[in-house]
Amino acid sequence: xxxxxxSVTNGLGNDMNRFLLGLAVAIMLPASSAFAADLDVPxxxxxxxxxxxxSGPYLGIFGAAIAVDGTxxxxxxxxxxxxxxxYTDIEHSGIGYAGGILGGWNYQMxxxxxxxxGDWAFGGTVATNDxxxxxxxLSFNNIATLRARAGFALDNTLLYFTGGLAAxxxxxxxxxxxxxxxxxxxYGWTVGGGxxxxxxDRLSGRLEYLYVGLDDADFSMTDAALTTLDATxxxxxxxMVRVGLTYNFGW
Numbered sequence: 001x002x003x004x005x006x007s008v009t010n011g012l013g014n015d016m017n018r019f020l021l022g023l024a025v026a027i028m029l030p031a032s033s034a035f036a037a038d039l040d041v042p043x044x045x046x047x048x049x050x051x052x053x054x055s056g057p058y059l060g061i062f063g064a065a066i067a068v069d070g071t072x073x074x075x076x077x078x079x080x081x082x083x084x085x086x087y088t089d090i091e092h093s094g095i096g097y098a099g100g101i102l103g104g105w106n107y108q109m110x111x112x113x114x115x116x117x118g119d120w121a122f123g124g125t126v127a128t129n130d131x132x133x134x135x136x137x138l139s140f141n142n143i144a145t146l147r148a149r150a151g152f153a154l155d156n157t158l159l160y161f162t163g164g165l166a167a168x169x170x171x172x173x174x175x176x177x178x179x180x181x182x183x184x185x186x187y188g189w190t191v192g193g194g195x196x197x198x199x200x201d202r203l204s205g206r207l208e209y210l211y212v213g214l215d216d217a218d219f220s221m222t223d224a225a226l227t228t229l230d231a232t233x234x235x236x237x238x239x240m241v242r243v244g245l246t247y248n249f250g251w
Contacts, residue, residue: 052156052198053250054106054113060246062119062206064098066140068126069237072172076134078227083133092138092233096126102244104149113158114150135175138233141183142169143240145190145210156198163191166212172219174229180221186235188214196246204246212238 070092076082100121106113123140144167151160166188173181194208214235222228 052153052201053108054153054158054198054248055108056248056250057103057105058204058246058248059101059103060206060244061101062099062121062208062242062244064100064121064123064143064240064242066096066098066123066126066143067094067237067239068096068138068140068235069093070127070138070233070235072136072138072231072233074134074136074174074229074231076176076227076229078225080225082227084131087131087134087231090129090131090136092127092129092136094125094127094138096123096140098123098140098143100143102246106149108153111153112150113153113160114148116147117149117162118144118146120144134229136231137173139171139173140168141171143167145212147190156204158196158198159193160196161191161193162208162210164189166190166214168212168214170217170233172217172221172231172233174221174231176223176227176229177225178223180223180229182219182221184217184219186214186217188212192240194242198248201250202248204248206242206244206246208242208244210240210242212240214238 071089072092074087076085098121100119102117102119104115104117106115121143123143125137125139127138129136145164147162147164149160149162151158168186169183170186171181171183173179190210190212192208192210194206196204196206198204217233219231219233220228
């Protein structure tokens with residue numbers, strides 16, 4: 001009986017095994033590649049592109065330090081001549097403080113952010129002066145601005161410029177034979193800039209500087225002895241440094 005050589009049989013078996021293994025690999029590689037392509041595996045967080053968006057409405061609160069450099073002219077009239085009938089270029093400068101609320105809307109296109117913002121602050125005395133025959137003080141009871149904002153976003157940090165309209169409710173007080181005061185709204189403009197940083201998707205903090213230019217204000221007051229003081233207040237420079245916290249509602 002004829003018996004095949006063991007070496008020949010083993011050789012044929014090995015060739016068959018190699019053929020089947022190659023065929024399996026050829027079938028599985030394209031399938032596994034397609035399967036891997038279908039998997040949408042997100043990259044690690046630190047490799048993802050920045051996605052913070054400043055767009056949408058926001059509300060906030062702020063505190064401000066206010067530096068004022070100004071002067072006033074005044075005339076005193078009375079049945080009995082005033083001790084000092086005229087005052088010219090009397091310095092009215094000082095530092096005051098205020099706090100208030102703000103609100104606005106941002107719109108972001110790529111890294112460019114633009115928007116509009118309004119705010120209202122409640123303040124107090126910003127300047128005093130003790131002149132012979134009269135003591136005076138100047139208060140900013142209310143301060144409001146309406147401004148445009150434009151800036152550049154570095155993900156969750158925003159650098160911006162701002163400018164627009166300003167209005168201040170001034171009160172001029174004087175101590176004659178009694179303490180009297182008069183108030184008036186004064187209007188002007190403001191320009192400045194700031195930095196805002198988002199600590200989360202909703203909460204952000206800011207540091208901001210505003211320069212304010214205001215028109216002159218006229219005041220008139222009469223004391224118990226019927227002595228009248230007419231004053232014109234000029235604000236040469238007004239600087240505000242503000243720190244705020246805002247809640248961003250998003251779209």
